[in-house]
Amino acid sequence: MLRERLKSILRGPRSSAAASPPVSGMGQPRFAARSGDKELSRSRLSRGLEQFFGCFAGQTGLTMLDLGGANQQNVNFITSLGHKFYSEDFLRAFEEIFAGDRADQSNPGRIEHFLGQILEYPDETFDGVLAWDVLEYMEPALLTAAVDRLARILKPKGYLLAFFHSDDRVATVPCYIFRIEDIRTLQVCEYAKRAPSQLFNNRRMEKLFQNFESVKFFLTRERLREVIVRK
Amino acid sequence: MSVWNKQRREEEPFKPLNTPSLRPAPPVPPVETKKETTTLSSMSSMAAGRTEADLLRGGSATIGKAVKIVGQIFSREDLFVDGDVEGTIELIEHKLTIGPNGKVHAGVKAREVVALGAIQGNVEASDRIEIRKDAKLVGDIKTARIVIEDGAYFKGSIDIVKTEPKTAPAPPRHPPVPGSNAAPAPAPAAAPEVKR
Numbered sequence: 322m323l324r325e326r327l328k329s330i331l332r333g334p335r336s337s338a339a340a341s342p343p344v345s346g347m348g349q350p351r352f353a354a355r356s357g358d359k360e361l362s363r364s365r366l367s368r369g370l371e372q373f374f375g376c377f378a379g380q381t382g383l384t385m386l387d388l389g390g391a392n393q394q395n396v397n398f399i400t401s402l403g404h405k406f407y408s409e410d411f412l413r414a415f416e417e418i419f420a421g422d423r424a425d426q427s428n429p430g431r432i433e434h435f436l437g438q439i440l441e442y443p444d445e446t447f448d449g450v451l452a453w454d455v456l457e458y459m460e461p462a463l464l465t466a467a468v469d470r471l472a473r474i475l476k477p478k479g480y481l482l483a484f485f486h487s488d489d490r491v492a493t494v495p496c497y498i499f500r501i502e503d504i505r506t507l508q509v510c511e512y513a514k515r516a517p518s519q520l521f522n523n524r525r526m527e528k529l530f531q532n533f534e535s536v537k538f539f540l541t542r543e544r545l546r547e548v549i550v551r552k
Numbered sequence: 553m554s555v556w557n558k559q560r561r562e563e564e565p566f567k568p569l570n571t572p573s574l575r576p577a578p579p580v581p582p583v584e585t586k587k588e589t590t591t592l593s594s595m596s597s598m599a600a601g602r603t604e605a606d607l608l609r610g611g612s613a614t615i616g617k618a619v620k621i622v623g624q625i626f627s628r629e630d631l632f633v634d635g636d637v638e639g640t641i642e643l644i645e646h647k648l649t650i651g652p653n654g655k656v657h658a659g660v661k662a663r664e665v666v667a668l669g670a671i672q673g674n675v676e677a678s679d680r681i682e683i684r685k686d687a688k689l690v691g692d693i694k695t696a697r698i699v700i701e702d703g704a705y706f707k708g709s710i711d712i713v714k715t716e717p718k719t720a721p722a723p724p725r726h727p728p729v730p731g732s733n734a735a736p737a738p739a740p741a742a743a744p745e746v747k748r
Contacts, residue, residue: 384709391683391706396698400712407709 362510364502368539369547371505373449373482374402376549383448386474388455394500394508395451407447411455414439419463423518426460435463436470445476452483453499457517464518464529472532475552481533485521488544492516521546617653634669644678652686665695667704678715 377383381403387395390410399406418435425431450471456464471481486494493514500508519525523538530536530550539547612630615621619635627643634651641648641660648662654669665677667687675681677695685703692709700706 391700391704391710392702393700396700396710400698400710405709405711408706410705410707413705 361512362500362508364506364508365541365543366505367507367541367547368505369482369484369549370501370507372537372539372549373451373480374504376480376551377402377404377449380448384446385449385451386442386447387451387453389451389453389499392498392500394502398501398503404448409439411439411452412458415455415459423460426463432463432466436466440467440470440474442474444473445479446474448476448479450475450479450481451499452481454484454486454497456483457485457494457521458515460518468529469532472552477552479552481550481552483548483550485526485546485548486517486544487521487540487546612647612649615654617651650687 383404384407385399385404386407386409387399388409388411389395390413391406391408396406396408414435418431418438419425452471456467459467475481484499488494493516495511496513496515498510498512500510502508521529526538526546526548527536530548533550533552535551537549537551539549541547612632613627614632615635615637617634620637621635622638624639625631625637625641627641627646629643630647630649631641631643632649632651633641633654633656635653636655636657638657641656641658641662643662645663647664647666648660649666650656650669650671652668656669656671657673658671659673660671660675660677662677663679665675665681666684667682667689668684670688672690674692675689675694677693679695680697680699681693681695682699683689683701683704683706685701687701688705690707692711694711694713696713696715698710698712
């Protein structure tokens with residue numbers, strides 16, 4: 322009896338089915354779930370975030386683009402460093418424009434329309450881009466075009482931070498809202514699960530970011546790969 | 553009713569139709585004039601349960617949800633916009649509230665901006681801006697402080713403009729009296745010390 326109890330303590334709390342967030346399809350808008358009360362949030366250390374902001378240490382007045390949509394913590398953190406904050410809700414636009422149509426993500430006209438809606442900035446506008454996990458759900462043609470556009474709007478020596486799940490055994494991965502608590506801590510709020518469009522291993526990622534000068538990976542305990550790329 | 557009362561009523565300032573007074577006005581001595589509320593819409597919703605928007609409306613001038621204005625708005629009092637506005641809105645020393653039905657396609661300048669509806673245009677709020685849940689703001693923001701609720705949609709840039717703290721005017725310094733050896737008094741600290 323005592324042994325069983327000890328085992329259960331060591332195993333930690335089991336996640337109940339009721340607590341797990343719903344699996345979201347492409348048709349379900351992300352922003353609807355984002356404001357819900359069913360978010361499961363926790364804090365975790367992020368070496369990628371630490372390195373990303375470490376690259377801008379001692380500088381102020383830079384331009385930072387957050388593709389995860391605006392939230393209070395990120396606005397506070399970035400503006401408190403003296404930078405200008407830009408916000409785009411990338412996944413919201415993605416869902417509004419493609420609405421679950423995977424084939425449409427290879428259509429050059431639709432791709433251009435999407436990028437015109439969400440990444441229409443002059444070349445070399447941003448010093449840093451926080452892409453979080455938004456690139457993970459796009460089909461290859463759209464993803465390549467989006468990364469090329471990001472490379473264009475980044476300044477030379479600018480940095481981009483992106484997260485990708487690296488577990489190939491899962492059909493769905495959790496979607497998060499990322500809130501910056503401090504330079505090395507993120508509050509991650511899981512609000513849904515979603516199928517990644519492809520597996521992102523090291524080789525594929527190097528190919529994806531081939532137009533950038535350097536690519537650096539950090540693997541976290543949740544098999545989440547944090548990637549910093551430098552233009 | 554007496555003749556005196558009739559005369560009194562004639563002297564009363566204009567009141568909006570939505571606040572009918574059934575009782576005769578008590579004889580009030582002439583005091584300072586109250587700021588009148590400019591009401592462009594019926595306030596019938598106030599009779600029902602008061603929503604947050606109703607509370608925010610407060611004593612502001614109101615552009616109702618059935619009203620569309622194209623042009624420039626300058627106001628020297630708080631303004632609540634629940635209709636459509638295209639052009640510019642300037643309330644330099646006052647608060648602008650965009651109600652849940654409000655659609656503003658305009659450049660906005662105000663002391664404080666609270667958005668519950670949709671704004672498309674650049675916003676300058678010298679004090680603060682609040683983007684409430686379900687609000688939508690597309691444009692560039694320049695402000696001293698910002699509040700973004702979860703669920704709000706924002707596309708654009710945020711430039712935090714640090715306002716210089718208002719310092720109290722320095723007390724006039726008396727020139728030292730010749731012959732006195734008293735040291736000059738230390739200048740007061742910029743902020744009071746907080747003990748924990």
